[in-house]
Amino acid sequence: MGGRGCGAGGEARDRGAEVRLPESGRCTQPAASLLCLPPSTRTGAPAPARWCCPPSLLQAPRRPPALRRVLCGPVWPLSDRGVDRGAGRLDPREHRRPLSRLRWSLVCAGGDRQFCRVRALQLTINRGADNRRTGSHFNYLRQCLTCLFGADHCVLSLDGKIRWQLQKAITLTVHGNEALKQLLAILDSPAYLQALDEATVALRPDAPVPGVSWPGLAHVVTKAVADEVQAAGSRKKGPDPSLQRAFRLVMTRAEEGERRCGHGRLLLRRAGSLFRHVSEVLQAGGPASPIGLEYSAALRNQLLTVPEYCACSTAPIFQALLAVHMDFMEKQVQRQGLGRSADDAGRSLAAMAALLAAFPGDMQPVFQADCLLFFSQLAEQLGQLAEAEPSVASRLLAPTLNTLNAFLLGNGRDVAAQLPALHAAYHDTAIRGSGRDARLREAAVTYLRIQLQLGTLPRGSAHLQDVQDWVDRELGLPAFKWGEDSREGRLVLPRQQAALLDLAAATYFCSSGGSSGRDSSGAADVQGFDDLEAFEASPLPAAKRRRHTPLLSDLAERAASKPANWAPVLSRLLLSYGLGLPPEAYADWLAQLAAAAPSHFPRHFMPDEHDAVAALWLLRLAHALAVAWPLHLGQGTGRAAQQRQQGAEELPSPAVMEEQWMAVWEGVMGYAKAPNVHPASFAAALPVLGTLARRRLVQVPPGFHKLWGLPLLQQIPSPAGLDFLTAAALSGRDAAIDGSAWQPAFLQWLRAAPGAAAPAGLAAAIAAVLRLPELPGCKIDAGTGRRRDNSSGSNASPSLSRMPAEGEGWWHWWHDDSTLAAQLAGLIRGEALMQARRLMLIDGRQQAATARQLRPEQVLAGLAPVQLQQQAADVLEERLEDVLRQAPSPAPPTSLHAQYNSRLAQLLSSGAAAVSLSTQAAAASQATQRPVPACWLPEGALAAKLVLALTQCGNLLAEACKRLEGLFPAEQERLEALVAALHDYGRELASPDLANSLLQCMGAVQDLFLDASSAVGEAVRATQAAAATRGMAAATVALGQDFFDDDLDVGGRAPTVTRSGGVASTAAVSSSASLAAACKQRCAALLALLGPLHPANGSAAALHWLEKSWEPGRGGLPEEAHLALVDTLVQCAVRAMSSSPELGADYGLKACLQLGAEQGLLKWVPRHHNGRCLFAMRNVRQLVAAAAAVPPASAGAVQGLLQELVQVADDCFVNLSDAESKGGAEGQKVTAWPLRVALAEAFMALFAHNHRLLPPDVLASVQEYMKGMLSDESYGARLAGSRLVQVLFEKYSEPQAVFAELKHHLTLDSIALGNGDNREQQVETSLFMLAETAASCGGVELECFFLLCGHVASGSRDRALVAATLDWLAACLGYPHRHAYAAWHQRGLLFEWVSNNWSLLAWCNVQTLVAPTPEAAAADTSAFLAACAPTLTAMLVWGERQMELAAVAEQLRVEPAALVAQHFEVLMAIVYPYSLTGKPEERQMAAQKLTGPVMAALLPVPELKRLIKSRLVGCAAQMLLMARGGSAEGEPEPPHPWFSGRLVVRAVNTLADMGVGGSGSDKQAQQRALLDKMLSRDHLAAILLVTHAHLELAKHPRHQAHALSSLQALLVLLEGRVCQAATLRYTVSIVLRLLSVRELQSQCCAILSSIVSHMLQLPAPEDLAPLGSLLPAVLSTLVEGVEAEHSAGRPLGTPAVGAMLDLVAQLTSGAPPGLQPFLRQVDPLPENIPALQQPAALVAAARRDITPSEQLLQARCGAASCA
Secondary structure, eight states: OOOBOSTTTOBOEETTEEBOOOTTOOOOOBHHHHOOSOGGGGGTOOOOOOOSOOGGGGSOOOOOHHHHHHHOOSOOOSSOTTEETTTTEEOHHHHHHHHHHHHHHHHHOOSTHHHHHHHHHHHHHHHHTTOSTTHHHHHHHHHHHHHHHOHHHHHHHHTHHHHHHHHHHHHTGGGOHHHHHHHHHHTTOHHHHHHHHHHHHTSOTTSOOOSSSHHHHHHHHHHHHHHHHHHHTTSSSOOOHHHHHHHHHHHHHHHTHHHHHSOOOTTGGGHHHHHHHHHHHHHHHOTTSHHHHHHHHHIIIIITTOHHHHHHSOHHHHHHHHHHHHHHHHHHHHSSOOTTHHHHHHHHHHHHHHHHHTOOSOOOHHHHHHHHHHHHHHHHHHHHHHHHOHHHHHHHHHHHHHHHHHHHHHHGGGGGGGHHHHHHHHHHHHHGGGSSOHHHHHHHHHHHHHHHHTTOSOTTOHHHHHHHHHHHHHHTOTTOOOSBOOTTOOOBBOHHHHHHHHHHHHHHHHHHOGGGGOOTTSOOOSTTOSSHHHHHTSOOHHHHHHHHSHHHHHHHHHHHHOHHHHHHHHHHHHHHHGGGSOHHHHHHHHHHHHHHHHHHSOSSSOOTTOOHHHHHHHHHHHHHHHHHOOGGGGOSSTHHHHHHHHOTTTSOOHHHHHHHHHHHHHHHHHHHHOTTOOHHHHHHHHHHHHHHHHTTOSOOOSOGGGGGGOTTTTSOOOHHHHHHHHHHHHHOTTTTSSGGGTHHHHHHHHHTSOTTOOHHHHHHHHHHHTTOOOOTTOOBOTTTOSBOOOSOOTTOOOOOOOOOOSSOOTTOOBOOOHHHHHHHHTTOOHHHHHHHHHHHHHHHHHHHHHHHTSOHHHHHTTOOOHHHHHHHHHHHHHHHHHHHHSOOOSSOOOSHHHHHTSHHHHHHHHHHHHHHHHHHHHHHHHHTTOOOOGGGSTTSHHHHHHHHHHHHHHHHHHHHHHSSSOSOHHHHHHHHHHHHHHHHHHHHHOOOHHHHHHHTTHHHHHHHHHTHHHHHHHHHHHHHHHHHHHOHHHHOOSTTOOOOOSSSOOOEEEEOOSSTTOOSOEEEEOSHHHHHHHHHHHHHHHHHHHGGGSHHHHHHHHHHHHHHHTSTTSOOOOHHHHHHHHHHHHHHHHHHHHHOHHHHHHHHHHHHHHHSTTTSGGGSSSTTOHHHHHHHHHHHHHHHHHHHTSOGGGGGGGHHHHHHHHHHHHHHHHHHHHHHHTSOTTOOOOSOHHHHHHHHHHHHHHHHHOGGGSOHHHHHHHHHHHHHHHTOSSHHHHHHHHHHTHHHHHHOSOHHHHHHHHGGGSOBTTTBOOOSTTHHHHHHHHHHHHHHHHHHOGGGHHHHHHHHHHHHHTTOSOHHHHHHHHHHHHHHTTOSSHHHHHHHTHHHHHHHHHHTTOOHHHHHHTHHHHOSSHHHHHSOHHHHHHHHHHHHHHHHHHTTOHHHHHHHHHHHTSOHHHHHHHTHHHHHHHHGGGGGSSOHHHHHHHHHHHHSHHHHHHSOHHHHHHHHHHTHHHHHHHHHTTBOSOOSTTOOOOSTTOBOHHHHHHHHHHGGGGGOOSOHHHHHHHHHHHHHHHTSHHHHHHHHHHHHHHHHHOOSHHHHHHHHHHHHHHHHHHGGGGGSHHHHHHHHHHHHHHTTSGGGHHHHHHHHHHHHHHHHTOSSGGGGHHHHHHHHHHHHHHHHHHHHHHHTTOOSOSHHHHHHHHHHHHHTTTOOTTTGGGGGGSOOOOSSSGGGHHHHHHHHHHTTTOOHHHHHHHHHHHHHHHO
16 A cells, blocks of 8 residues: 655655655655554454454554655745745745645654745745645645645735734724724635634634634624624614624635535534523614614524524523524514514514524423413414404414414423413314315414324313314315325325324314223223213213213214224224223224125225225224224233133133134135235235234134135245234144145245345345244344334333334335324323333233243244255345346436445345344244254355445445445345344354444445545546536536535435434435545444444544544534544443443543543533533443443443443533533523433433442432422423332332432322422322322332322312323233222321321212222222221221211111121221230220220220130231231331231230230140131131231232231241141142242242241151142242342342252252152253252153153143143
8 A cells, every 4th residue: 555645746755664645745654654454354364353453553653764865855935936026926836846845844754844835835924824825735735734834824824914804804893994804804715714713623623712703703703793782772772783794794704614625513612602692682772673673584594593502602691592483473463463573473483483492401491381371371462463463363373373383392291281271272273274275274283283293182172072063074075085196096195184184083082082991901990081970970880881972972973884984093093002092992893893894905906996095094093993993802810810700791702803814805805816806905905914913913814824815925025924924924724734746936025025125024024934033132123223122211201102113114104294193192191101101011911821831842843944044144145146247237226216226235235134133033043943954154255245235335334424424224124233233143153254344335335434534535527427428417416406506516415313323314415525524423423333343443443533633634523423422432331241341431531531520522512512412311220230230340440431331420410410400590501401311311320220420419419309300390300200219219228218308309189288389290290209109119118109199089170180190100010090099008008198187078978999809999988988997997097087987877778786796807907916015005005095095985895805716716817907017026017007916916816915814834835726616727717818818918919918917927826737738738829829939939949948847847757648649840940030130140149049048958858758758740940050950850751751651630620720
């Protein structure tokens, strides 16, 4: 490799060293230091890439003396030769050679002669600076000076005259008009603009702003304007127009900087002050004044259009700007005869909409109220204006709604309580928005969608009915038609119609009630009832559901009768709200579809009268119904069974629904096989059939090997065909039979798939043919290559959508506004939020249960043989070969179809599919403990072909970085899929060969990044050649961009990197300079994507690029590229952490240096920049998560990294705190709530990993910060804070104390009546925080439950919201509904209720929340009190509430004494143990409760003693239910009303004292006799039944552990009586059912160990027979627990596993002789677990001579026990 020499490309070599000087004139490193690959890699063999020079080579190279002598020839003399004094310019022809020689001499020479050369340069430049024709020579010289002296000296030396004139003009701007005129002239001079550009670009983000730069110039000009405006306020004449022109020119010329120098946002360092300046000027002059119009235009067109500028400003500034425009609008609209001022009003509304859309931070609640008032008054004023000037009012309606929509999208959740009043003012306007004005119609539809999402239009309201009537009227018009005819006849919906369709679906969902009319058990809840009386008068759940469904049934009838109009609505309803739709509606829709299928899907041949459009929409409806269909409806157990029991006449049986689905299958299949079916209909039929097969909604009939007659194999594989083949191959009955009849043909058909076919579809189809399973260790998405993770992100908004997430959406028939859809999804709140979370949780559990039905070992049994896998590998290899042989296209693709089929896209797609399949096949073989077939190994032929393909991919990627368009979206998607697949390939096969072959391109990419300006010339020449042959329009391949005209005619798009790998997101390229900057951004984005494949080289390259970018003469680095390089460091550290924690920590430390406040992003100005701080905190969280996943043995290696991460987070915290303190007198926040949440997440991640990492002062600040999150002004921050504070409860040993501090920051009626703004929204998030805390922390769960119910007890309007919150809490803890959850907590809740002096009336007010059953919740008060009577009576006696006790007795129509006597056992269980606690005050209290005046009036002492004697068994059983914790000595006492097991046992033992007379030995004997009688066989069975029933109430492991305490106390009480056969079987069966729960294994093993110990102490061997009969079940359950831990990869050294292994050893190798014969009946134990090898050998020896009849008998016994 030779470096380019002087002038036109001469070379300079000197043995081993060489100096490369590109045309740009920069002096780079020796070639040896920039070699990206060792020589061995140049032949094509993959090898580890080295992309950057080591740190030792970053120093300036030593120049050999010989080279210096050659280059330092004659020096340019100091005479004026060659200078035309008259013209003041240089002759380029005369001085080209001296200039060229001078460059080399300046670079290579040294000593005193440098000064002479510099003087010569200065003389030449000062005389010819304004000459554009010689500008290239001046640039040439400037680069020489830059190499020698650096950027600062270069500016002083080179542009001395220019800089002096700039400085003079800038300094003297405020002193007179002459300087101002000179400044205006300078702003029209290209040379001066270039000097400003270069000074600004060379400015580092953390350096002070010099005066001679665009930010400095803007500062001076704005200061002059501000002074002039202030001075003009005292005189009649306004500000000087020249200043306005100067400001406009500064803004315009700075905006044009991207065209000149390639760097945009040149005013970023003064963006915040510019917004402040605009605000001050507009406040002084008004938006309609001459200067106001000028500034408003600059605000709208140049400031608000740049998100980075907006991020530098603050919320108070934006609020001031909004206030100016609001005041202006109020004055304008109030004027009579608006006339021409309508244009000013429209511009003001447009500015408001832009301000609201780009609002930085959070709006202050007071200002939100002002905005609401403004919009309400504006609606009224527009209504008045409509009467006087209808045309003017109509022109303002669309801008008004657009502005209101922007406000609601940003602040809707914070002002939701005030929106009904606002909507009342705009309802008629929105409904009238269906006119001909397209803008008004679109704005009205968006407004209605926002209000529906925010819950402003409740079910049953007149406004909602108006919206529904309007939707029905629109869709019922004769001329209405969905969709636009595309070339393929697919009837694709445009964006406007898609918005209308979303509105229609949302309207029907809200009008029908959706999921609000039922809970997870199918029972009705209270939503929609305003008070308790209305709910009590409501019908039963089944009748209520019947009342809700007519609207949905009517929609189904419309869809069946007019599919072209109504089928899209029902389809969108299913896809968008499928989780919340009632089961009976699904059943009705299926019946309607099955009935309509024969008439709309004719078989064999399409008649002339066939409506193909209606059939197409019905096919899409069938697909949506199959996608959204709840799987539990086809099952006979679980939720579906519960719903059938409550309304058997509504839900058909599973067999009926399967028949209906089969009718749909047959109809669609016959329609697709028709010879004259429309291609679009055929493509729409395949997803229906594929979804039915994949979700197993039908029993797929035989005929798979012929594809049931579908002509699929005769067509080119399409996405629909690949999807259908995948589903059919996995579900067909005969798919696994006689594979030789169809597998080769299918593989050859897949061989013909287009080269650019989506890797998801192709790889999934081949994987289905090969029967490759999705195992826990290799759940890899065949399309993306990423591991599938169904869990949503922490910040993801919950949704009721059933929209499939996988694939590329090839079946979508609408164009959606993804940005608006994401904003709308983020507005979910209140009841809808909790319902969506609950339904998503239930659906996820149902899907997981369905997936667990098929065991992995059963799937692995069907793995394809090696021969078939070899055929599949050959197919993939041939596909790669076809793409490799394609000739490259000389012209770039100009259509979307051509972009998807570019050569690079085909290589990436085929490579991603091959790599993904290789990974999946290798993982499947390893899971079955088989050798990986040779075709998938790195040494195989497929891998060799992949090396060639990936090498070509790399070359094309390097070329794509410097082409005008960059990477096309299709190429970007497939590149991400390939990279993810390579990550998994390297992990599964431990081979970096494929990754290294792709990484060979990084050498060229680095050269391009470091020398982008010279590489632009090649792209420019190619563009000019294309323009000459195809014309200017064709040459502009950037879609929608105008071709521009400057020195270099180029066009294209440059990337805007927001995340690693974001190469496809682009912005307009307007010049050669901007193309060079675009190349840098693309290279940085490519490094961010490919760097983690080799973390060592990726991290080193990122650091090298960062350092070289800011060297003098490099032109700086765009912010997006800088962030991409920093993100590369983070991702490399995360990727390396799993394999080498030491290296990962080292890379992480380098990333921290680039993130921190010392020399990283957090040092940049402004330091509170929301985007940069958010970027830093999210990366901190990633690094913390990676460090936390390091094995404990390597934890010390990441300790330093964690400490640095704490420092980075603290730096961000300090920056934001400083900014907040300067935010204003009112303490207005300057940060947006996502940033505050990200900061809290970073700190909580550090705290959760190791709280000792946080210094005491930082920890104290974090705690206060988290408290503030709960009372934050933003709904989103409070919602996230509710989730994040749970970390505090998990880490602190006393969660009660933490909760006591946090609950004072909540707004609840049960705590304190909160005041302030937006109280209703604060109540919502406070309720959610209580639910989150109750779900995660058992120590305060009961108190949270009590506070939730107490909030409603005082008559709050939030009953429906609390009900939805409790529904989610119950589902989160595993309960079928909130009533089952309340039944478990009934005793504790009533104890809290009475102890906190809440009344019986308040308890009745929460009937629908705390009733133990759904029936009791829906019944009258008497039935509710009867359901709660046992515990309620005892608690009322406990609280000595005679009047309330009498009221309960009156409701139940019994006497109070009889009521107390009836439930006396519960009273004794609650009160009596207090007499044994050892505390005098508690003993006295117990006596007071049992024998005090209140109790004496009800039950005298003799009657009390009689009840105790007669109900000893009942009292003992109820007392056992009060046990919490163990029975060993030293166990801490639980909080009241619970007692330790030790105290409960003592209380039961002492119960006999109250019924036994005498003293001494006689009393003890009588007591033992009474205890034996109390624990006789029948009584013991009754006690066990009560204990078991109590255990069945508990569904969560935490609650089951509490319930097991009762069983443990009973076993202590029983002692040896547990050895009785019946007691032993019952007790062991209870324990074995819970042994599979990991959280209960230690407790269950302790119980089993106690039982076994008692059994082994029996003297006679025949006494062990009861235990021997249980031995197979006990050992099998214990071994399954150990096996589950081993399969999951968890260590077997935990206490729980150790306890299980000890029991296995005790029952096998340690079994007494009387138990050993029963080992013959035990099933064989696994031998692959070392800890079980000895027990397995003993069991195998015992079963050595077992007969077949004995095996059959054992199998029958096992099946009977399972049944």
